[in-house]
Amino acid sequence: MASMLELKNVHAGYGEFRVLHGVNMRVDKGEIVALVGPNGAGKTTTLRTILNMTTRYEGEIKFQGRDITRIPTHKIVEEGITMVPEGRGIFNPLTVYENLLAGAYTKRAQEKIEDSLEFVFSLFPRLKERKNQIAGTLSGGEAQMLAIARALMARPTLLMFDEPSLGLAPKIVLEVFDVVVKLRDSGVTVLIVEQHVKNSLEVADRAYVMEMGQIVLEGEGKALLKDERLKKAYLII
Amino acid sequence: MMDPILVTNNVLDGLLMGLLYSLVALGLALIFGVMDIINFAHGDFVMIGAYTAWLLAMAFWVDPSVTAIITVPLFFIIGIGIYKLVIEPVLGAEPLIQIAVTVGLGYVFQNIALALWHAEPKSFPAPWLNFSISAGGITLSVAKLIAGGISIISLYLIHYMLTKTKFGLAVRATSANREVAPLMGINVKKVYAITFGIGTALTALGAALYMSWGQTNPYLGQSFSLLSWVIVAMGGLGGVIGVLYSGLIVGVLEALGSTFITPSARLAVVYLAFFLLLWFRPRGLFARR
Ligand SMILES: Nc1ncnc2c1ncn2[C@@H]1O[C@H](COP(=O)(O)OP(=O)(O)OP(=O)(O)O)[C@@H](O)[C@H]1O
Ligand SMILES: [Mg+2]
Numbered sequence: 288m289a290s291m292l293e294l295k296n297v298h299a300g301y302g303e304f305r306v307l308h309g310v311n312m313r314v315d316k317g318e319i320v321a322l323v324g325p326n327g328a329g330k331t332t333t334l335r336t337i338l339n340m341t342t343r344y345e346g347e348i349k350f351q352g353r354d355i356t357r358i359p360t361h362k363i364v365e366e367g368i369t370m371v372p373e374g375r376g377i378f379n380p381l382t383v384y385e386n387l388l389a390g391a392y393t394k395r396a397q398e399k400i401e402d403s404l405e406f407v408f409s410l411f412p413r414l415k416e417r418k419n420q421i422a423g424t425l426s427g428g429e430a431q432m433l434a435i436a437r438a439l440m441a442r443p444t445l446l447m448f449d450e451p452s453l454g455l456a457p458k459i460v461l462e463v464f465d466v467v468v469k470l471r472d473s474g475v476t477v478l479i480v481e482q483h484v485k486n487s488l489e490v491a492d493r494a495y496v497m498e499m500g501q502i503v504l505e506g507e508g509k510a511l512l513k514d515e516r517l518k519k520a521y522l523i524i
Numbered sequence: 525m526m527d528p529i530l531v532t533n534n535v536l537d538g539l540l541m542g543l544l545y546s547l548v549a550l551g552l553a554l555i556f557g558v559m560d561i562i563n564f565a566h567g568d569f570v571m572i573g574a575y576t577a578w579l580l581a582m583a584f585w586v587d588p589s590v591t592a593i594i595t596v597p598l599f600f601i602i603g604i605g606i607y608k609l610v611i612e613p614v615l616g617a618e619p620l621i622q623i624a625v626t627v628g629l630g631y632v633f634q635n636i637a638l639a640l641w642h643a644e645p646k647s648f649p650a651p652w653l654n655f656s657i658s659a660g661g662i663t664l665s666v667a668k669l670i671a672g673g674i675s676i677i678s679l680y681l682i683h684y685m686l687t688k689t690k691f692g693l694a695v696r697a698t699s700a701n702r703e704v705a706p707l708m709g710i711n712v713k714k715v716y717a718i719t720f721g722i723g724t725a726l727t728a729l730g731a732a733l734y735m736s737w738g739q740t741n742p743y744l745g746q747s748f749s750l751l752s753w754v755i756v757a758m759g760g761l762g763g764v765i766g767v768l769y770s771g772l773i774v775g776v777l778e779a780l781g782s783t784f785i786t787p788s789a790r791l792a793v794v795y796l797a798f799f800l801l802l803w804f805r806p807r808g809l810f811a812r813r
Contacts, residue, residue: 338707360706369707376704378697389697392690393709441709 289352291316291476292337292368292445297346299336305344306332308500314445319467319477321487321508324497330480331373333497334447338363338370350445365393367444371451375434379423383414386422386433390440399442407436410466428459435466439475446470448479452486464490488512526784529661534779540668542775543675546768548730548748549755550682551723553767556756558699558719561611561622565630567749569724572633573599573731574740578646581735587652588735589670595728603724604717611720612713630745637742647739654737671733676768678729682722683764695719750791751778754798762810770809773797 290313300306306329314320322330335341337348338360348356355363378386387407391400408415411432417425422433431451438446448467452460464486471477481487488494491508496517504517511517552566563569573595580591610629614622653667686692698705698715705712730748731740751774759770774794781793805811 340706359711361709361711364707364709372704372707376701376707378700378704380700381693381696385693385696389693389705389708389710392694392697396709438707 290314290349291351292478293347293349294333294337295347295349297333297336297348298344299332299341299346300344301332302342306341306500307336309346310497310500310502312495312502314476314478316476317471317474318492319471319479319490319508321491321494322478322480322497323484323487323494328497329500330497331449332500334370334449334478334480337447338368364441365395367395367442368447369438369441369443369445370447370449371434371438373449373453375430377422377425377430377433377437379421381422382419383422383425383433384418386437387414387440390437391442393441396440396442400440403440403442407439410439410469411436428455428462431455431459431463435463439470443475445476445478448477448481450480450482452481452483460486484517485512530783531780533662533664534783535776536662536664537668538776538779539772540664540672540775541779542772543672543679543768544668544730544733545748545751545755545775546771547675547678547726547733549752549771550679550764550767551726551730552752553756553760554682554695554719554726555723557760558695559611559615559702559716561615562626563723564623564626564749565633565745566723566727566752567745567747568630568633569599569603569727569745570731570734570748571637571740571742571745573728574735574738574744575637575641575646576728577732577735578648578740581648585650588648589653589667589674589733591735592729592732595732596725599728600721600725603721606724607717607720612716615716630749634742634745641742643741645739645741648735651736665737667733667736671736674729674733678726679764679768682726686764691715691718747791751794754794758798758801758808759810761808766808766810 292314294310294312297307297310298305310333322333324330332341336343339356339358340360343356347354350366350368355366358366378389381389387404391397391403396403413429414432414436417429422430425433435451451463455463460483467477467479468490479487479491488508488511494506494508494511495502496504496511504511504514548570552563555561555563576595577588577591580594581588610625614625651667653670654665656663656665686695694705694710694715697708697710698712702712755767755770755774758773759766762769777794777797778790782790785793
């Protein structure tokens, strides 16, 4: 079976500053794939490169069999990939509801907007209560829920998370992982970058470990959890 | 002693001019709010718009305000062209480069006007609307009443576009976070181009209305720029409504200063009031703390 997303020998960075040195990865339909690694390894850069938000020097990225390396970001979103960005990227002056509407900006999402709203409000009832609140006044946890809900409004085939649990209380971190699993079970394919290596390897079907812009280890999530090198590097107990 | 009727008359005059200033300043506020670029040529677009209205009025022998039917769409397209040629290339550049580019653009416009039409002021010799109506000692210019009316309708339409339409949502999302907007599927470059087009079209509308009674010269842009900056600085954070209130305040201050101090001090009065306001509200009238 062909992969949903495939990166072949991708070299990318920011202008002259090279970050990724030949990344090879794939994400299959229905999987949760985790991408872990130390700070500055290039995880965010990988996700941004998939969305054509960096400088790419070499390599190819295919989504559902189609080469997307030269397609502008907003059109890739229309194709069905979206991302919950690092730091959430909420539209602060807009209301919660307007943030959700913005999430459904693409043609593919517009037709299903009522359905999508119902779905995200059932997933995050708190957002429904706060529908007309200015998004900038939400708590950190609520803002993260909004960021996830907004991404879901785009009706993605592939949803990428960049450190969704950053800065959240442990209880809410678990909630976020619950949501990730729920989404996978509802048919969304997930690529997740996380600092919480243990949690993410537990829920991931497969995982990649990135160091200094290269994939250094890959395997099934649960198998990697037992990997000695990884245990040492990330102090997984 | 100040004559209360004269004061009232001045306030009403000032409010009408304030509506027109708000309309022009809204263009500056939109461009700044969405793309973070201060368009120093904004007033010079008004000046070029005024000449264009004058030329068309002379050619078709209609009141200059009527020429807005042509100049507004024309300037929308010119705005998009200038955005593509001059603004887009410097979007990520240092602020100093961006300033040099828009200041330079303003001087280019001034030089073109000077070369083509020389320094003598131009006005439409047979304005249809430049007469007044009086009631109870108050006299108002019909041209200004019409300009004020069209301005407020336009302000409302822009407000509606921003708050109620899909494109308006894209504009506000882009303004809130231009890095994240593309993740929604928003084409940010297109939002920029159209916003710049709208901002430029508003200067053409303001200019055509103004030419119903006013006259233009190559330096007309300076006072429109100066007034627009104050209006946006005072009220820009409050959206269209903020720009409207702040434009009305500026219009009234200008009218009172011009009558009770001296016409040549009108901009100084506006700016002194602005400095004073900043003592009490350093972030303008509409900052949320
Ligand atoms: N916009 C940028 N311009 C230039 N360099 C950047 C930019 N963003 C990131 N970098 C650099 O690229 C390298 C990889 O950064 P990246 O954000 O991809 O790491 P990361 O794996 O996501 O790290 P973290 O876990 O800290 O989020 C770093 O050295 C960083 O300084
Ligand atoms: Mg990162």
